Amino acid sequence: MADVNLAYLSLLILILPLSLLILLRLITRPRPTKIPIKDRHVFITGGSSGIGLAMAHQAAAQGARVSILARDPKKLEEAKQEIRLSTGIDVVVFSADVRDFEAVKRAVEEAGPIDVLVCNQGVFTPCELEKQEMEEVRFMIDINLVGCFHLVKAALEGMKKNRRERGPGSIAFMSSQAGQVGIYGYTAYSASKFGLRGMAESLQQEVITDNIHISLIFPPDTETPGLAEEEKRRPQLTSIIAASSGAMKANEVAKKALDGIKSGSFFVPCNAEGVLLTIATAGLSPQRSYVMAFVEKSGMHIKDSKALRDPSIEDIIEETHMRCLHWGVCKQ
Numbered sequence: 100m101a102d103v104n105l106a107y108l109s110l111l112i113l114i115l116p117l118s119l120l121i122l123l124r125l126i127t128r129p130r131p132t133k134i135p136i137k138d139r140h141v142f143i144t145g146g147s148s149g150i151g152l153a154m155a156h157q158a159a160a161q162g163a164r165v166s167i168l169a170r171d172p173k174k175l176e177e178a179k180q181e182i183r184l185s186t187g188i189d190v191v192v193f194s195a196d197v198r199d200f201e202a203v204k205r206a207v208e209e210a211g212p213i214d215v216l217v218c219n220q221g222v223f224t225p226c227e228l229e230k231q232e233m234e235e236v237r238f239m240i241d242i243n244l245v246g247c248f249h250l251v252k253a254a255l256e257g258m259k260k261n262r263r264e265r266g267p268g269s270i271a272f273m274s275s276q277a278g279q280v281g282i283y284g285y286t287a288y289s290a291s292k293f294g295l296r297g298m299a300e301s302l303q304q305e306v307i308t309d310n311i312h313i314s315l316i317f318p319p320d321t322e323t324p325g326l327a328e329e330e331k332r333r334p335q336l337t338s339i340i341a342a343s344s345g346a347m348k349a350n351e352v353a354k355k356a357l358d359g360i361k362s363g364s365f366f367v368p369c370n371a372e373g374v375l376l377t378i379a380t381a382g383l384s385p386q387r388s389y390v391m392a393f394v395e396k397s398g399m400h401i402k403d404s405k406a407l408r409d410p411s412i413e414d415i416i417e418e419t420h421m422r423c424l425h426w427g428v429c430k431q
Contacts, residue, residue, distance in 0.1 A: 132312060132363040134215065134269045137162035142213045144197060144250060145220035146190075147174035149323030150273065153353035154217060155190055156182055161357075165190040166210045168197075169220075197246030204253040212257040214265060215360060218247040219273040225333045228286040236287040243291035247272055247298065255306070262310045270306070271314040271360050271367075272299055279317055279376040284337030303365065316356045316367040317377065320346040345370070 141158045145151035146167025159165045159182055167190055169175050175192040182190050193206035197220050207213070222242050224235045251270060258268050277285045278292030296315060303313040352369050359367030366381075368374045 132267055134267045134312060134361050134363055136215065136357065136361060138164070139214040139266075140164045140166065140211065141215040141217065142166045142168070142207070142210055142254070143217040143219055144168045144246075145273075146192075147171060147178040150318065150321055150349050150352050150356070151217070151219040152178050152181070153349040154219065154356060156185060157350070157353050157357055158215075159186045159188040159190060163215075166193065166213075167191075168193040168195055168203075168206055170194065170196050197249055198241045200249045200253070203246075203249045207250070207253040207257070212260060212265075213254050213268075214258070215269045215271070216250065216254050216258065217271045217273070217356075217360070218250050219271075220246055221273060221275075223285075223288045225284045225288070225337050227284055227334060231287060239287050240291045240294075243288070244294045244298070247295060251302065258311060259306075259309045266310075267363070268309075268311040269314060269360050269363070270302070270311060271316060271356065273316050273318070273356070276317050276319050276373055276376060278315075279373075279380050282337065284334040299365070312363045312365075314356075314360050314364055314367050316352075316359060316369070317373050318347065318352045318356075318369045319373065321352050322346050322348050345372075 136158055141155075141163040143151050143155050143158070143165065144167075146155045146165075147169035151167065151169070155165050155167050155178065165182075165188070167175065167178060169178075169192075172192075172194045175194055179190055179192050182188065191210065193210065195202040195206045197203055220242055222239055224231070224239065226235070228236075254270075258270075262268060272295045274295045275288070275292045277289045278295060281289045281293075299313045299315045306313070347369060355369040356367060366377045368377045
């Protein structure tokens with residue numbers, strides 16, 4: 100009799116998670132999608148060095164028509180020559196400061212309708228807020244956050260045109276793991292990167308019916324010229340915290356970013372720590388994978404002190420259903 104009861108219990112333990120996964124597959128929104136890169140216009144800001152340059156290399160190699168924007172004309176020309184030598188493909192370059200909306204608008208209009216917009220520009224000066232000049236705070240927020248508003252505002256009308264014939268489009272924001280969790284010495288920088296999440300979630304609701312999909316990319320420290328300069332000014336405690344996640348190469352982050360964009364993923368973590376942070380901070384953000392929706396909701400219960408009381412399957416279903424209702428506009 101005991102063996103029969105144990106068998107029934109084992110079967111029940113197996114059936115409940117499987118039933119939940121089947122339910123999540125039916126209700127999870129937005130639905131999975133694929134965003135092609137080949138023969139499409141990919142516009143990358145901050146494209147003259149680091150992650151942006153690596154993304155331009157890879158997108159061009161995959162057959163995209165690539166435009167890159169940055170401030171320094173000399174670096175842009177060097178990047179253009181570098182991409183031509185490695186891929187045999189010419190990219191179009193635009194010199195503009197993302198803080199200048201009119202300059203951004205002129206560049207976007209000259210480039211023509213964009214299929215994939217990658218807002219990759221970014222600056223960082225690490226410092227405790229008490230010691231940091233407000234000029235530096237404004238500089239980071241203006242480039243990292245306000246610059247993205249300028250880019251999207253300039254590009255969106257053209258991106259929406261003939262979307263049905265052109266296929267799905269994408270707007271990607273280069274955030275940071277410091278845009279998932281606050282870090283000592285990153286107060287202004289984290290504020291600028293956290294702001295991108297609010298922008299991305301709201302914007303996704305506004306453009307999903309136009310078949311435009313938002314991606315939010317979360318790289319850790321990345322081996323770029325900017326990182327070398329940053330490390331000279333980092334507070335000691337900041338360096339200790341940052342070292343716990345390790346640094347990635349720019350081409351590795353670029354590949355993760357492009358793969359995430361092509362799969363239409365909203366969250367695009369770049370390493371194992373990033374995946375764990377994404378699960379821990381999922382909230383009501385859009386999630387195309389019903390499996391990851393299950394993992395994220397389960398993870399929320401683990402970190403929620405109230406849910407340590409033994410969360411029920413009904414609790415997880417209810418929270419996931421709320422998330423799906425929140426993204427009910429994403430019917431495809």
